[in-house]
Amino acid sequence: xxxxxxxxxxxxxxxxxxxxxxxxxxxxxxxxxxxxxxxxxxxxxxxxxxxxxxxxxxxxxxxxxxxxxxxxxxxxxxxxxxxxxxxxxxxxxxxxxxxxxxxxxxxxxxxxxxxxxxxxxxxxxxxxxxxxxxxxxxxxxxxxxxxxxxxxxxxxxxxxxxxxxxxxxxxxxxxxxxxxxxxxxxxxxxxxxxxxxxxxxxxxxxxxxxxxxxxxxxxxxxxxxxxxxxxxxxxxxxxxxxxxxxxxxxxxxxxxxxxxxxxxxxxxxxxxxxxxxxxxxxxxxx
Numbered sequence: 001x002x003x004x005x006x007x008x009x010x011x012x013x014x015x016x017x018x019x020x021x022x023x024x025x026x027x028x029x030x031x032x033x034x035x036x037x038x039x040x041x042x043x044x045x046x047x048x049x050x051x052x053x054x055x056x057x058x059x060x061x062x063x064x065x066x067x068x069x070x071x072x073x074x075x076x077x078x079x080x081x082x083x084x085x086x087x088x089x090x091x092x093x094x095x096x097x098x099x100x101x102x103x104x105x106x107x108x109x110x111x112x113x114x115x116x117x118x119x120x121x122x123x124x125x126x127x128x129x130x131x132x133x134x135x136x137x138x139x140x141x142x143x144x145x146x147x148x149x150x151x152x153x154x155x156x157x158x159x160x161x162x163x164x165x166x167x168x169x170x171x172x173x174x175x176x177x178x179x180x181x182x183x184x185x186x187x188x189x190x191x192x193x194x195x196x197x198x199x200x201x202x203x204x205x206x207x208x209x210x211x212x213x214x215x216x217x218x219x220x221x222x223x224x225x226x227x228x229x230x231x232x233x234x235x236x237x238x239x240x241x242x243x244x245x246x247x248x249x250x251x252x253x254x255x256x257x258x259x260x261x262x263x264x265x266x267x268x269x270x271x272x273x274x275x276x277x278x279x280x281x282x283x284x285x286x
Contacts, residue, residue, distance in 0.1 A: 007250055007251065007252075007253075008250035008251055010250075011049070011053070011249075011250040012053070012250075014039040014040060014041060015039070015049070015050055015053045015054075017038050017039050018035050018038065018039045018046075018050055018058075019054075019061075021034070021035065021038055022035075022058075022061065022062055022065060023065060026062070026065060026066050026069055026088045026089055027086075027087055027088055027089050028089060029089070030062055030089075032046060032047065032058075035050075035058070042256060042258055044256075044258050044259075044260075045245075045256045046058075048241055048245050048261075049245045049249070051242065051245070052241070052242040052243070052244070052245030052246035052247075053245075053246050055242070063099050063103075064103060066088040066089060066090070066096075066099070067096070067099050067100050067103045067104070069088050070084050070085070070088055070096055070100060070108065071100070071104070071108075071111065073087070073088075074108055074111055074112045075111070075112070081093050081096065081097070081108050081109065081112075084096065084108075096108060097109075129236070129239045129240050129242070129243040130243075131228060131240070131243050131244065131247070131248055132228065132229055134226040134227050134228045134248070134283070135226075135227045136224065136225070136226055136227075136285075137224070137225055137227055138222070138223070138224055138225075139222045139223060139224075139225050139282070140222040141219050141220065141221055141222045142180070142182075142204045142219065142220040142222065143204065143205050143206070143207070143208065143209075143217070143218075143219050144182065144200075144202040144203060144204050144205065144217070144218060144219070144220055145165060145168060145169065145174065145202070145203055145205055145209055145215055145216065145217055146165065146184075146200040146201060146202040146203070146215070146216050146217075146218065147161045147164060147165045147200070147201050147214050147215055147216070148198055148199065148200050148201075148214075148216065149161050149198070149199045149200075149201065150195075150196065150197070150198055150199075151194070151195055151197065152194040152195065152197060153185060153194075153197055153199060154234070154235075158199075158201070161201045162181075162201050164214070164215075165201050165202075165203055165215065166203070168212070168215050169203050169205070172209065174203070174205045174206075174207075174209065176205075176206055178204070178206075179203055179204055179205070180203070180204040180264050181201075181202070181203055181264065181265045182200075182202040182203075182204065182220070182262050182263065182264050182265075183199065183200070183201060183202070183262060183263045183265065184199065184200040184202060184220075184260050184262040185197070185198075185199050185260075185261075185262075186198040186199070186200070186260060202220070202262075220262075221259060223257060223259065223284060223286075224257070224284070224285050224286060225282045225283060225284055225285060226244075226248075226252070226254065226282075226283045226285050227280050227281070227282055227283075228240065228244065228280065228281040228283070229278070229279075229280055230278070230279045230280075230281060231275075231276070231277070231278050231279075232274070232275055232277060233274035233275065233277060234263075234269075234274075234277065234279070237263065237279075237281070240281060241261075241281070244281070244283060249283075252285075254285035254286065255285065255286050256283070256284060256285060256286075257284040257285060257286045258284075259284035260284070261281065261282060261283050261284060262281075262282050263279050263280065263281055263282070264279060264280040264281075264282065265277075265279055266278040266279060266280065
């Protein structure tokens with residue numbers, strides 16, 4: 001067995017530990033820190049690695065497994081809906097009912113009373129992406145000004161935030177030949193409420209700047225990165241991340257560093273069509 005095959009098998013083994021723990025502990029609170037501990041994946045990158053292998057976020061997988069077990073208990077036992085809800089980790093029957101209806105488009109009560117109803121799992125996206133081989137680069141520290149947006153990724157506030165950070169850069173003479181426009185998503189919506197997800201709209205600059213209002217200043221630490229080129233719309237990023245963490249990373253000789261991944265936007269989305277947008281995705285490695 002080659003080193004790459006061995007590494008991939010190790011990733012699969014660790015992902016299977018996560019899956020096995022979830023399936024055996026649906027009645028308990030399942031935390032990211034616990035899953036990180038049993039799998040030996042960094043909490044910083046765990047959700048992306050597991051999501052890449054499962055083709056769905058960890059939180060969605062947990063909910064789907066809970067509801068699937070509830071469906072089996074509803075049909076095979078006389079337990080009340082309330083008791084079943086408690087058995088699979090819900091504090092209230094209404095929480096089970098909501099999740100059940102979202103997944104199967106019927107209520108638990110309807111499913112129990114109408115034996116003719118056949119339910120199926122919702123489709124899981126398996127869309128793949130043909131990755132180009134990344135460039136491995138050593139990136140220096142980067143000074144950036146930024147505006148942080150809190151809320152669902154890609155919401156209506158994004159355009160305004162980018163306009164304001166560009167206005168600040170222009171007003172303070174911060175534009176130069178080597179500015180980069182970077183986006184850092186700090187949270188994953190599979191483990192963080194959409195309303196609490198944090199995204200930094202960043203512009204690299206040459207000199208230190210005093211923070212002003214919503215505009216902050218910080219240094220993004222340098223180091224080794226695998227850099228993937230993407231031409232096309234930004235809404236493909238999640239598919240690309242899945243391909244990176246499911247296929248490229250386990251087959252590579254690299255491990256992830258405890259540092260955020262980020263995107264570098266090469267051209268202006270206000271001036272080119274989505275299919276012509278060019279981006280670089282930086283994955284921190286060691």
